[in-house]
Amino acid sequence: MIGVVFAVALGGMIGTLVRYTTGNWVTSHFPQHFYSATLAVNLVGCLMIGYLYGLFLMRPEVPEALRAGLMVGFLGGLTTFSSFSLDTLRLLENGQAPVAIGYAAASVLGGLLATWAGLTLTKL
Known part of the structure; x- marks a missing residue:
């Protein structure tokens, strides 16, 4: 059990660092499109979770910790609904309905499509 907890913590740390770095890069290069970083990590995360879910269904021997x-861990740290909600609210507050x-x-819709695409990739 401790191995699973450690794997989730490590994955979460890496995922949040990737999200943080992505957000900083987008904000410094495209400040008017600050929300693009959250959209990108959420879509990539949805694609990855769909793919991994399908892969792990086909390979039940993959260790629980992985x-x-x-x-x-990683995808939970990478993607975030709270950032999405805040970005949407900020756009509305700025008159960008x-x-x-x-x-x-x-x-x-993109998240649903990306998750489906990731799952479909495992069936190819």
Whole structure:
């Protein structure tokens, strides 16, 4: 059990560092599109969780620590609904309702599509 906890903690640390670095890079290069970093990590995270879920269904022998470390730790740290919510609210507060609506739709629909795509990749 301690190995699983350690794997989740390590994965979470790496995932949050990737998200933090992505956010800083996007904000420094494209400050008007600050929300793009959250959208990108959420879509990539959805693609990855779909792929890993399908892969782990086909390979049940993969150790629980690796599965939990990747799916709960890394992807849990990488993606975030709270940042998505704050980004959407900031866009609305700045009078950018069309962008906020597009961003929310792209995040939700894109996330579902990316998760499906990731799962489908495992069936190829």
